[in-house]
Amino acid sequence: MDKERQIIHMDQDAFFVSVELRKNPNLIGKPIIVGGSSDRGVVTSCSYEARKFGVHAAMPGRMAKQLCPQAIFVRGNMDDYSKASHEITEIISQRVPLFEKASIDEHFIDMTGMDRFFGCMKFASELRQTILKEMHLPISFGLSINKTVSKIVTNECKPNGEREIPYPEVRPFLNPLSVQKIPGIGDSTYRKLSEMGVRKIKTLAEIPQELMFKILGQHGLSLLQKANGIDLSPVVPYRERKSIGTQTTFENDSMDINKMRAILTGMVTNLTFDLRSQQKLTACITVTIRYSNFETVTQQTRIPYTALDSFLIDKAHDLFNKLYTKRMLLRLIGVKLSHLVSGFEQIGLYHTSEEEYSLYQAMDKVRNHYGVESVVKACIVKPPQKDENNKVIKYNPRKKKVKAEGENEEDGARKKSRIRTFINSDIGSTTKLDG
Numbered sequence: 311m312d313k314e315r316q317i318i319h320m321d322q323d324a325f326f327v328s329v330e331l332r333k334n335p336n337l338i339g340k341p342i343i344v345g346g347s348s349d350r351g352v353v354t355s356c357s358y359e360a361r362k363f364g365v366h367a368a369m370p371g372r373m374a375k376q377l378c379p380q381a382i383f384v385r386g387n388m389d390d391y392s393k394a395s396h397e398i399t400e401i402i403s404q405r406v407p408l409f410e411k412a413s414i415d416e417h418f419i420d421m422t423g424m425d426r427f428f429g430c431m432k433f434a435s436e437l438r439q440t441i442l443k444e445m446h447l448p449i450s451f452g453l454s455i456n457k458t459v460s461k462i463v464t465n466e467c468k469p470n471g472e473r474e475i476p477y478p479e480v481r482p483f484l485n486p487l488s489v490q491k492i493p494g495i496g497d498s499t500y501r502k503l504s505e506m507g508v509r510k511i512k513t514l515a516e517i518p519q520e521l522m523f524k525i526l527g528q529h530g531l532s533l534l535q536k537a538n539g540i541d542l543s544p545v546v547p548y549r550e551r552k553s554i555g556t557q558t559t560f561e562n563d564s565m566d567i568n569k570m571r572a573i574l575t576g577m578v579t580n581l582t583f584d585l586r587s588q589q590k591l592t593a594c595i596t597v598t599i600r601y602s603n604f605e606t607v608t609q610q611t612r613i614p615y616t617a618l619d620s621f622l623i624d625k626a627h628d629l630f631n632k633l634y635t636k637r638m639l640l641r642l643i644g645v646k647l648s649h650l651v652s653g654f655e656q657i658g659l660y661h662t663s664e665e666e667y668s669l670y671q672a673m674d675k676v677r678n679h680y681g682v683e684s685v686v687k688a689c690i691v692k693p694p695q696k697d698e699n700n701k702v703i704k705y706n707p708r709k710k711k712v713k714a715e716g717e718n719e720e721d722g723a724r725k726k727s728r729i730r731t732f733i734n735s736d737i738g739s740t741t742k743l744d745g
């Protein structure tokens with residue numbers, strides 16, 4: 311039962327900024343913005359001093375500069391953030407039996423049953439002090455009955471805060487808060503709810519189920535539960551994904567270089583979409599080819615952390631050019647992205663322009679809705695199919711729709727392409743059929 315669970319949510323305060331302040335204490339107390347320094351860049355993280363001016367993550371740097379002209383822009387170093395993140399996870403993993411790494415600076419810890427041996431609040435408080443002392447990075451936590459409520463508690467007591475909301479206090483705690491405090495309520499949902507006059511969690515919690523389903527579908531029902539302080543999702547044990555990759559064996563061996571390049575482009579596009587869905591960045595790309603005589607060659611290169619295909623496609627093509635030195639048929643081609651770290655807004659910390667950032671967000675939205683093949687690079691689109699009279703066979707949207715629905719039933723939440731994806735983890739390698 312929900313009321314018997316004890317879930318801690320731990321979250322670093324302004325994580326990237328705090329790592330920068332630790333390196334350069336002269337910046338403490340000043341409005342600091344990580345990322346967004348180039349004219350068309352995006353804010354990755356900002357200090358609480360900058361937030362007072364209305365600056366927030368994912369905002370165009372130009373706008374941040376207007377809101378807070380005295381802000382100091384720092385370029386940011388993903389290697390430093392990943393290292394700190396690993397160290398924090400290490401501290402937690404040595405002290406708790408079950409935890410989930412929710413992002414680069416967030417952990418959920420399931421303490422259910424442990425309160426019989428020691429108080430959960432005391433334990434969480436001591437863990438927070440340990441992280442503060444060892445890492446010199448500010449951290450907050452919330453302790454409550456499930457992941458959603460604990461996360462809201464943390465956000466309410468940030469920065470440098472800690473608080474417990476036990477079961478009887480959950481509803482009184484949630485009721486007066488804005489619905490925007492519920493994780494998963496984005497701008498468009500908030501707008502819809504506002505139009506209905508729903509601004510406080512208390513009002514949302516009292517909407518009848520049928521009405522909620524009519525307005526927001528399944529998502530609405532889940533929000534209604536959260537507004538009532540209910541969230542049964544488990545703390546998923548932490549397992550670090552080291553790499554993600556895909557490979558294709560051709561039906562007929564081929565020497566068609568253009569075809570190879572198009573396949574590589576498609577593979578990188580799909581893999582980076584997966585990376586972004588899992589809120590991850592890669593720092594290493596590997597290309598493998600196998601000749602028809604089974605000779606297999608591989609090349610890899612380190613790259614700045616990214617989850618954008620534009621940069622990775624060029625790298626994949628470069629590696630392929632270096633590898634394909636023999637005039638021989640190929641039977642297999644593969645791409646792997648490794649050295650993965652968690653990261654989301656910072657999808658391309660060093661080279662994302664505002665336009666590019668919005669473009670990827672829009673494309674991912676379409677892919678999540680209509681399937682991964684719904685938006686592809688023009689260069690990998692096959693020429694139109696022709697009938698026996700050499701006439702182009704026209705696209706039949708009704709036919710397509712039936713197929714899409716069928717796929718949806720199979721896959722559940724999200725449609726994916728049928729690519730072979732292999733995932734290496736700490737536990738060993740597994741092969742799974744994506745889709």
Ligand SMILES: [Mg+2]
Binds near residue numbers: 322
């Ligand atoms: Mg944080």
